[in-house]
Amino acid sequence: xxxxxxxxxxxxxxxxxxxxxxxxxxxxxxxxxxxxxxxxxxxxxxxxxxxxxxxxxxxxxxxxxxxxxxxxxxxxxxxxxxxxxxxxxxxxxxxxxxxxxxxxxxxxxxxxxxxxxxxxxxxxxxxxxxxxxxxxxxxxxxxxxxxxxxxxxxxxxxxxxxxxxxxxxxxxxxxx
Numbered sequence: 001x002x003x004x005x006x007x008x009x010x011x012x013x014x015x016x017x018x019x020x021x022x023x024x025x026x027x028x029x030x031x032x033x034x035x036x037x038x039x040x041x042x043x044x045x046x047x048x049x050x051x052x053x054x055x056x057x058x059x060x061x062x063x064x065x066x067x068x069x070x071x072x073x074x075x076x077x078x079x080x081x082x083x084x085x086x087x088x089x090x091x092x093x094x095x096x097x098x099x100x101x102x103x104x105x106x107x108x109x110x111x112x113x114x115x116x117x118x119x120x121x122x123x124x125x126x127x128x129x130x131x132x133x134x135x136x137x138x139x140x141x142x143x144x145x146x147x148x149x150x151x152x153x154x155x156x157x158x159x160x161x162x163x164x165x166x167x168x169x170x171x172x173x174x175x176x
Contacts, residue, residue, distance in 0.1 A: 037103070038101045041100045041146075041154060043098045043152045045094065046094065047150055049091070053087070056090065098110055105120045107135065109146075118137060120165070120171065122137055123136070123137060125173065127175075132145060133159055
């Protein structure tokens with residue numbers, strides 16, 4: 001093949017791979033070692049959306065009270081815009097589900113609006129308690145806590161998969 005044809009094939013392959021990556025499919029033209037199968041455990045965040053809903057209700061009460069008492073500054077639409085934005089943010093935070101994804105040699109989760117990944121060598125130990133699974137990291141990173149109460153994770157299933165992961169990589173597991 002000519003070089004221009006190879007260049008065109010490579011460009012099209014890059015475009016296709018970027019689209020496939022966005023949809024969660026395997027890449028085309030790469031070796032099979034890069035793709036892993038993951039066990040994904042999803043939870044549901046309800047604490048922060050509840051807090052935002054309470055703030056929106058509080059702001060609504062204050063705005064209505066100020067408008068009925070005749071305060072001129074409270075008659076603008078900006079107060080209602082802020083209340084609606086709090087409600088929209090609460091819905092977005094409720095619909096976006098937290099997850100724990102466990103692969104062959106890595107774990108990943110979403111923390112602070114970004115996907116974080118831990119390799120097996122970066123994990124100090126696992127602590128399994130009733131309703132909680134804690135991943136303790138080596139170094140500066142904060143521990144990952146997956147809770148039944150706060151984020152509605154199925155901690156029994158996570159505990160089973162974590163013990164399998166720990167057995168594969170000789171990571172200590174502390175059960176309480």
